[in-house]
Amino acid sequence: MARIEGRGNLKVEVAIVLSEEEAWALDALAGYGTDPFLECFYKHMGTVCLKPYEKGLRTLFDSVRTGEGNVSSLLGRAQKARNVFYEKEG
Numbered sequence: 001m002a003r004i005e006g007r008g009n010l011k012v013e014v015a016i017v018l019s020e021e022e023a024w025a026l027d028a029l030a031g032y033g034t035d036p037f038l039e040c041f042y043k044h045m046g047t048v049c050l051k052p053y054e055k056g057l058r059t060l061f062d063s064v065r066t067g068e069g070n071v072s073s074l075l076g077r078a079q080k081a082r083n084v085f086y087e088k089e090g
Contacts, residue, residue, distance in 0.1 A: 027075060030061040
């Protein structure tokens with residue numbers, strides 16, 4: 001006889017809204033590259049807190065650097081718009 005069970009599944013997504021300054025800071029952190037960042041972090045801060053979430057940090061940094069609508073691209077577009085508004089070159 002078939003066995004029927006109810007099973008739940010929960011997926012959590014967190015949206016973060018950053019100020020421009022915070023976005024620049026995140027872009028700068030990711031700009032070091034994941035491996036060099038982790039090497040330095042683990043050397044000076046240890047692995048206990050971050051090691052379990054290393055995969056998430058890797059995907060986060062990848063999204064920040066190269067994902068669709070990556071942070072550098074968005075910040076660059078904002079700077080170009082600001083330059084146009086204030087009639088500046090570059």
